[in-house]
Amino acid sequence: MSADRPRDVARGDAVHPGNPVIVDRYTVPARMNHWLTAICLVLLALSGLALFHPSLFFLTGLFGGGQMTRFLHPWIGVVMFVSFAGLFLRFWRLNFFDRGDSAWLGKPGEVLAGKEEKLPEVGKYNAGQKLYFWLMSITILVLFLSGIVTWQQYFGDRFTVDQKRAAVLVHALAAIVAICLWIVHVYAAIWVRGTINAMTRGKVTGGWAWRHHRRWLREVVTGKTLPPTTAPEK
Amino acid sequence: MFPPIPNPSTEPVAPTFGEADLWRRSASTIERPAERQTEVAKLIDVSKCIGCKACQAACLEWNELTEEIGSNVGVMTNPPDLTENSYTLMRFTEWENPESGNLEWLIRKDGCMHCEDPGCLKACPAPGAIVQYSNGIVDFVHENCIGCGYCVKGCPFNIPRLSNVRDRKAYKCTLCVDRVAVGQGPACAKACPTQAIVFGTKDEMKEWAAGRIEDLKARGFANAGLYDPPGVGGTHVMYVLQHADRPELYAGLPRDPRISPVVEAWKGVTKYAGLTAIGAFAAIGFLHHLVTGANRVSEHDEEAARRLTERGEK
Numbered sequence: 001m002s003a004d005r006p007r008d009v010a011r012g013d014a015v016h017p018g019n020p021v022i023v024d025r026y027t028v029p030a031r032m033n034h035w036l037t038a039i040c041l042v043l044l045a046l047s048g049l050a051l052f053h054p055s056l057f058f059l060t061g062l063f064g065g066g067q068m069t070r071f072l073h074p075w076i077g078v079v080m081f082v083s084f085a086g087l088f089l090r091f092w093r094l095n096f097f098d099r100g101d102s103a104w105l106g107k108p109g110e111v112l113a114g115k116e117e118k119l120p121e122v123g124k125y126n127a128g129q130k131l132y133f134w135l136m137s138i139t140i141l142v143l144f145l146s147g148i149v150t151w152q153q154y155f156g157d158r159f160t161v162d163q164k165r166a167a168v169l170v171h172a173l174a175a176i177v178a179i180c181l182w183i184v185h186v187y188a189a190i191w192v193r194g195t196i197n198a199m200t201r202g203k204v205t206g207g208w209a210w211r212h213h214r215r216w217l218r219e220v221v222t223g224k225t226l227p228p229t230t231a232p233e234k
Numbered sequence: 235m236f237p238p239i240p241n242p243s244t245e246p247v248a249p250t251f252g253e254a255d256l257w258r259r260s261a262s263t264i265e266r267p268a269e270r271q272t273e274v275a276k277l278i279d280v281s282k283c284i285g286c287k288a289c290q291a292a293c294l295e296w297n298e299l300t301e302e303i304g305s306n307v308g309v310m311t312n313p314p315d316l317t318e319n320s321y322t323l324m325r326f327t328e329w330e331n332p333e334s335g336n337l338e339w340l341i342r343k344d345g346c347m348h349c350e351d352p353g354c355l356k357a358c359p360a361p362g363a364i365v366q367y368s369n370g371i372v373d374f375v376h377e378n379c380i381g382c383g384y385c386v387k388g389c390p391f392n393i394p395r396l397s398n399v400r401d402r403k404a405y406k407c408t409l410c411v412d413r414v415a416v417g418q419g420p421a422c423a424k425a426c427p428t429q430a431i432v433f434g435t436k437d438e439m440k441e442w443a444a445g446r447i448e449d450l451k452a453r454g455f456a457n458a459g460l461y462d463p464p465g466v467g468g469t470h471v472m473y474v475l476q477h478a479d480r481p482e483l484y485a486g487l488p489r490d491p492r493i494s495p496v497v498e499a500w501k502g503v504t505k506y507a508g509l510t511a512i513g514a515f516a517a518i519g520f521l522h523h524l525v526t527g528a529n530r531v532s533e534h535d536e537e538a539a540r541r542l543t544e545r546g547e548k
């Protein structure tokens with residue numbers, strides 16, 4: 001970790017005074033990395049679901065037919081896995097849980113109602129985002145490993161039939177988990193207005209940062225690491 | 235001798251079954267025909283097999299396939315496993331019978347069993363890539379096959395093989411569906427010089443097997459019996475075994491084959507639970523937005539951020 005940056009501040013995070021205040025949240029490489037992962041994940045979900053249930057088989061049409069879908073899916077998976085590994089390396093340090101996170105998670109009612117004034121101040125990521133980060137990391141690792149065992153074309157001779165049966169069941173279950181997590185992730189980004197800007201332009205307004213990630217904003221502005229708090233500031 | 239099927243005439247014959255006789259179709263719901271055709275079966279009498287591999291050759295020939303030239307690994311089983319070309323394979327086992335002290339050469343013709351409840355078809359995700367005709371024949375329809383290998387995972391007998399040189403689709407014994415449809419028997423049965431392979435209706439085959447088993451018992455094979463495993467609803471390829479109490483002796487023929495519970499869970503509860511969970515998450519998101527509305531930044535928040543930045547800048 002770079003010594004001259006506060007704990008919850010990533011490389012490139014900066015504040016620009018003005019009206020409104022603008023805060024840089026994601027660098028161009030970070031955004032490209034995120035978009036590549038996101039596109040791959042959507043394509044994987046669509047191509048996977050096409051084989052998951054007969055009622056969704058028509059989705060193979062998006063990929064050039066059944067055989068192409070079967071061929072492309074695992075390769076997109078490999079790209080996504082590498083791309084996600086990039087995101088993981090970028091973000092893992094910012095996703096450690098602290099005392100403030102347990103306090104935040106202890107008030108699900110306020111979280112769901114969007115009453116952030118009643119919650120402890122949040123750093124770069126809130127506890128929900130951190131949970132998503134770790135759960136998605138595990139799920140994607142499981143999807144990758146089970147996907148390899150399921151991949152008949154290249155690994156059909158490497159594993160026993162029993163291993164392949166277990167792998168395809170695990171893969172299907174992990175895919176459901178990944179898709180449900182992803183729905184929560186995308187919904188949260190839509191619900192919390194102003195968030196999509198972080199993904200498209202890498203910037204958010206100062207008000208957004210003040211409302212949702214106040215401790216992060218304070219750290220960016222002051223350049224000092226602040227201790228996590230367990231109760232809202234007065 | 236079981237009466238052999240006479241040679242065909244040179245006149246073209248209309249097929250006796252087809253699309254209208256589908257009993258099961260992978261990844262599809264179908265309306266079954268009102269009447270089921272008489273079930274057919276192939277009976278393989280292991281006690282009569284002399285291991286000549288005429289059936290293996292006939293199978294390649296009828297299906298216009300050639301097997302790669304392999305290498306001799308010191309056993310008669312050749313090629314060493316089923317392949318995309320070899321839909322059938324004579325598996326040779328040398329077994330010393332502890333009771334009689336005899337060395338027994340157990341030769342089992344391996345290949346698709348044409349299960350009444352086929353695991354391959356259950357696992358298949360591609361509509362119509364695997365079908366079962368009402369006479370019991372399970373066939374792979376290659377126009378619809380996508381080559382995913384799910385049938386490999388579904389089959390309790392480890393039969394289907396993915397083609398690596400042809401088209402990356404799955405292959406297995408068809409029970410010579412194209413011959414049977416015009417009143418002929420499978421090519422292997424036609425080629426067998428000892429009538430170790432016979433073909434007819436399932437009832438005829440059971441009856442014929444009963445006579446063979448009686449004969450074997452009279453010759454000292456007290457445990458001779460028919461292999462028609464109930465775990466998969468019975469099969470349309472059956473074996474007469476000298477030691478029906480120990481099917482594993484025959485190159486690992488499963489004792490009680492059935493569709494793996496893992497496959498049943500994958501193709502059963504997982505599908506419903508999975509789609510329900512995805513739907514529920516989407517619905518909850520929608521409802522949450524209806525109830526709470528958007529979480530918006532207020533002018534008050536922007537103002538606070540301005541004050542904070544100005545203080546921090548100084």
Ligand code: HEM
Binds near residue numbers: 168179
């Ligand atoms: C990370 C690398 C991944 C690899 C190597 C991989 C590989 C595979 C393979 C080999 C199959 C069998 C079909 C085929 O051969 O195309 C499959 C099926 C599937 N995959 Fe993936 N996959 C990966 C990631 C994902 C992800 C991220 C999702 C969902 C978000 C997903 C969802 C599915 C689904 C739903 C199926 C169908 C399962 C079923 O039929 O029940 N996969 N995958």
Ligand code: SF4
Binds near residue numbers: 352
């Ligand atoms: S033996 Fe295997 S391939 Fe043949 S019908 Fe049964 S499940 Fe399908």
